[in-house]
Amino acid sequence: MAFEPGAAVVVTDPARLATYGRAFRKVGKSVVVVPLGEGVHAGHVQLIRAARSLLGAVVMVTYAGEEVPDVFAREQVDVVYHGRLGEGVAVSTDLDHLEDPAETASRMGALIAAVNAAHATDLVLGEKDFELLVALQRAVSALRVEVKLHSVPTVRTADGLAMSLRNAAVPPELREAALALPAALTAGAHAAERGGEVVLETARGVLAAAGVEPAYLELRNLAFGPAPSEGDARLLGAVELGGVRLVDNVGVPVGIGFSNLEA
Incomplete structure (x- = not known):
């Protein structure tokens, strides 16, 4: 044939x-x-x-x-x-x-x-x-x-959750709690101009406000070493909800911020 x-x-x-x-x-x-x-x-x-x-x-x-x-x-x-x-x-x-x-x-x-x-x-x-x-x-x-x-780049649902077969298994009653992970990572990324520690503090604060305890929350450089004081990094997190482990990550221009990228 x-x-x-x-x-x-x-x-x-x-x-x-x-x-x-x-x-x-x-x-x-x-x-x-x-x-x-x-x-x-x-x-x-x-x-x-x-x-x-x-x-x-x-x-x-x-x-x-x-x-x-x-x-x-x-x-x-x-x-x-x-x-x-x-x-x-x-x-x-x-x-x-x-x-x-x-x-x-x-x-x-x-x-x-x-x-x-x-x-x-x-x-x-x-x-x-x-x-x-x-x-x-x-x-x-x-x-x-x-x-x-x-x-x-990660494809997301309309409410921001990363598209994943695993994420789809989150029980409906925990869906709102699951949204705290991408919200926390996004909030952390938008605090990038203020440095790595503020990025992590911001992400933790959003998770805490939603009553969600992170299983993992790290800011690393693109080779997974320590995050730079200024430059490209990755903010990664994981939470466990209803027996499902959700993982997600976003890019973070540490010490620069999205508003200053063009300059």
């Missing part, structure tokens, strides 16, 4: 996926992988669209849900790998600075397995998993994996 671009051709054999990847690269195509889990939401669709925006790219999605959804064909994905790659494989660099080093190492193993299986030139991930992005970039550099990482 002839290959049809944009028809979301489904493959379940890693060898077949590799054959496609090698063939596309031989004719000069970029092979862009969008790694997904067991479900699809608007944030994932945005990742696919970002991948398709890369000029001349062939877009491959890895998906482990029970049935392949029609959205892949509607979004003109070229190839869908239906199954799991890299199970039981963990890739570790210096992960002690992360909230959950073991989970991050496992997820990196699956991502690098997908890159290798597809012979990918590019990998598209969302900034919601910013810790994973940073750790993966370190691993890619350390292992000399020839793939370019692209990050896509």
